[in-house]
Each structure stands twice: as structure tokens, then as C-alpha cells.
Amino acid sequence: MKKKFYVSTPIYYVNDVPHIGHTCTTVATDIIARYQKLLGKDVFSLTGTDEHGAKVAQAAEEKGLSPQKFCDQISENFREIWSKLNINYDYFIRTTNPKHKKIVQEIIQKIYKNGDIYRGKYEGLYCVGCEKFITENELTNDCCPLHPNEKIQKQSEENYFFKLSKYAPLLIKAIEDPKNKYHYQISPQSKREEVLSKLKRGVDDLSISRANVPWGIPIPWDKSQTIYVWVDALINYYSALKINQKEEFWPANLHFLAKDILWFHAVIWEAMLISAKIPLPKEVFVHSFYMIDGQKMSKSLGNVISPQELLKRYGVDGTRYLIASSFPYDSDSDVGWKRFTEKYNADLANGIGNLVARVAKLCEKADFKTQKLSGSYFQSGKTKEYRKALDEYRFNEALAFVWEKISQADKYIDNKKPWTLRGKELEKVLQPLVKEIQEISFLIKPFLPEASEKIEKQFSGKIKSEKPLFPRIE
Numbered sequence: 001m002k003k004k005f006y007v008s009t010p011i012y013y014v015n016d017v018p019h020i021g022h023t024c025t026t027v028a029t030d031i032i033a034r035y036q037k038l039l040g041k042d043v044f045s046l047t048g049t050d051e052h053g054a055k056v057a058q059a060a061e062e063k064g065l066s067p068q069k070f071c072d073q074i075s076e077n078f079r080e081i082w083s084k085l086n087i088n089y090d091y092f093i094r095t096t097n098p099k100h101k102k103i104v105q106e107i108i109q110k111i112y113k114n115g116d117i118y119r120g121k122y123e124g125l126y127c128v129g130c131e132k133f134i135t136e137n138e139l140t141n142d143c144c145p146l147h148p149n150e151k152i153q154k155q156s157e158e159n160y161f162f163k164l165s166k167y168a169p170l171l172i173k174a175i176e177d178p179k180n181k182y183h184y185q186i187s188p189q190s191k192r193e194e195v196l197s198k199l200k201r202g203v204d205d206l207s208i209s210r211a212n213v214p215w216g217i218p219i220p221w222d223k224s225q226t227i228y229v230w231v232d233a234l235i236n237y238y239s240a241l242k243i244n245q246k247e248e249f250w251p252a253n254l255h256f257l258a259k260d261i262l263w264f265h266a267v268i269w270e271a272m273l274i275s276a277k278i279p280l281p282k283e284v285f286v287h288s289f290y291m292i293d294g295q296k297m298s299k300s301l302g303n304v305i306s307p308q309e310l311l312k313r314y315g316v317d318g319t320r321y322l323i324a325s326s327f328p329y330d331s332d333s334d335v336g337w338k339r340f341t342e343k344y345n346a347d348l349a350n351g352i353g354n355l356v357a358r359v360a361k362l363c364e365k366a367d368f369k370t371q372k373l374s375g376s377y378f379q380s381g382k383t384k385e386y387r388k389a390l391d392e393y394r395f396n397e398a399l400a401f402v403w404e405k406i407s408q409a410d411k412y413i414d415n416k417k418p419w420t421l422r423g424k425e426l427e428k429v430l431q432p433l434v435k436e437i438q439e440i441s442f443l444i445k446p447f448l449p450e451a452s453e454k455i456e457k458q459f460s461g462k463i464k465s466e467k468p469l470f471p472r473i474e
């Protein structure tokens, strides 16, 4: 039987339009899913939209739409852009799906039954922008640091609380001890340390319901309260499988996300699952952010990069390549239009595109026929370094491995000067070169699926010149 691999992106909050941050997480997850398929695994890959909460209701009202209609539209925007980016997900979950709502209520009910939910009074500061409570210490100029233009609200209400504090010692053990029955991995290492030290400083219980947010899922035993949007959202990873009758994929192999939502995914989610007696995901991987020309990306600075704009300039594979090669692994990664264009021209137009065109032209003149690439190539020792890089989500290193092959092939051509050769001599020089192109084409599959398919086609049977894969951008 095939090994299973279940990977998820976070579900994106619908009050926002897709930007390069969402694009980064989603493209990276798609690369992982495609790579796991190449390894021969049975893969389930999930993405979706998070559609409840006060902020969504507010945004809908501003547009004069019902919250549901508003969610339908924004959710469609996400689906459309992912399809343009060749994201091959297996399911797109929406938290307004009635089946999801029912499963959320069942799990909350289970946690309640286990004695981990109690009624209490909450008094504190709430940022609607973040949809979370924040402490006085976290404020900058009396505002949430992420939402300097939004008013912080003082809230005092009766809520239901989840006994998160009770689970902190258990979670510390689970993270630290690989033999612990609840063990799960948080990577990279720096993020694991961050979570552990915060857990060790002590954790408060978590308010998991709201009294005045009607756009949400009702608490099953008290319809006057709705479930906190984050609690509702986290359950999507589990409900998506139930909805699709794919429970055999649980527990998830990998939740892939950005660092601003680390705590929810590496602590709150696991505590909820332990309480509900559901097995824990195996790994939570957290990437950093993009900086745009040295600055934080923000609407007020007007430097937000959209996937639409990336696609327009660089095409599908160009965008995927630029995202993967600048992937913010465990520190922020600085990008910008100028550097993107330079990298596109250097690595795609002049790099792989030029090599493929060069070799095709030589083969065309030589009346050359190809042999198929051996199926064992990918699993062989030759690709070990590449696979290790991808096993650790080090996209840049995997790409460096491929681009080293490209540069070696270019050198080989310069040395052998095949344009001076004919007949058998020429064939002898071209044979390994064509094999090299086939290997390169195989290795770029997870990253550049379209280009890979084109090259594969071009280098099977009689080889001919084709249109440039990546036209230069001036």
C-alpha cells in the first residue's frame, strides 16, 4: 500500500485579498505536495478560506453585502488565483460549509464533556484586526502593532474558556521528547525554541467564545455565544478529511504556515486535539515573511505585491520559481520587483531557457533521437542532496542543486564545442547532454510543472527547436 501524506496551508481570512504572503505559503505547499507524489506517496493537499468573525461581518457590511455573499466572492478570488498559479490542491475548505460547522460543534462538545471548558468573565483588550485578545505590553502607541490605524477595544464579557494552562506541561513534554505519545515536531529549530520558552513562562486559559459576534458557529449548549473564529478555523484540518471521507489521512503530516500564526498552530490546536482525544499532527513548519525592498509589506506603504501582478510579469512558472528561490525559510527574505526581474532573466531566461534552446538546436541539426530517462533516476543516490533539501523545505537549496547541473551542462557544451562536430562524434557528445536535460526536467517538476512538461515533450522522440521557455524581460 502507498504511504499517505497529508499537507495543509492555513485557511486564509476573507477580509484580505490574496498577496505575496499567501502566495508564498500556498506555492510552497504545492511544491511539497508535488514532491511527495514524485516519491510515490498518496497525497492529500488542503487549502481554503476562514470565513467567520466580527471582522468579516464588518467588511461585508461596508460593501453592502450579506456576510455569506461577501465570503462567496472573496473565497472565489482565492480559488481563481490558485488555479492560475497551477496549485494542485485536493480540496478547498470553507468554514461556512454546514458540514464543517457540525464537526466543529461536535469537537467543542467533546472538549466540554471532558471538563476542559468553563464559563468565566473576560476583561481585556481586543484587536478586531487580529481577531485576538492582546495585553497592555503588546501595545504600540495604544494600538496593536499590526493594526496601527484600528481602535483597540476594551471588552468585558462572559465567555467560555478552554483550559489551555492545564495542557502546557504536557505540550512541553510532547515537543521535547520524541518518544512521548503526543510528540510532534515544530520546525525550524528557532520556532520550536520560541514556542517552548513561551510555554515555560506559563500560559493563560483561552477564551473560546464571543457573546456579540453573531457571524460564527453557535456554542452547542449555549446559543447566545459563538465559537471564537480561531478555534473554528483550526478544526478545518480535521473536518476537511471527514467531509471528504478521507479520515485515513489523519493525523496530518504537515501544517505549513507563516510565523504570525505559530502559537495557534503549535500550541492551541494540539491542546484542543489532546482534549478531544484526536491524534496530533506530525509536524508544524513555520516560515518567515517577505520584506519588500527592506520594508515591511503594508497597505499604508503601498508596497503590497499581489499574485496577479507577479503572474502578469513572470508567468505561472516564473512566479513559482521566484517565490521558491526567495523562500523565507527561518528569517525574513528581502524581495522587490527589480531583483525579481534580474533573477528571472539570469536563472530562467538565460539559465534553463537558454540551455534547453541551445541543446535542442544542436540535436535538431544532428537528427538526434532520445532515449527515455530511467525510472530509477529519482530514487538513486544521484538526487540524494536534492531530496534532503526538499524533505526539509529548503527550496532554495533544492533549486541550487538543479541550477548547478544547468551550469555544468553549459560548461560541458563550451568545452566540447559540439558545433564543430558531425556524425558519430557529435552524437557521442549530445547523448549525455540530452540525458542531463531530461534529469533537469524531472527535478523541476514540483517547482515549474509547465516548463517541465514542455521540456519532457520536446526531448522525447525527434528533438526540434521550440519557442523560448522564458522570454527575456527588459
Ligand SMILES: [Zn+2]
Binding pocket: 127, 128, 129, 130, 131, 144, 145, 146, 147
Ligand atoms: Zn491587530
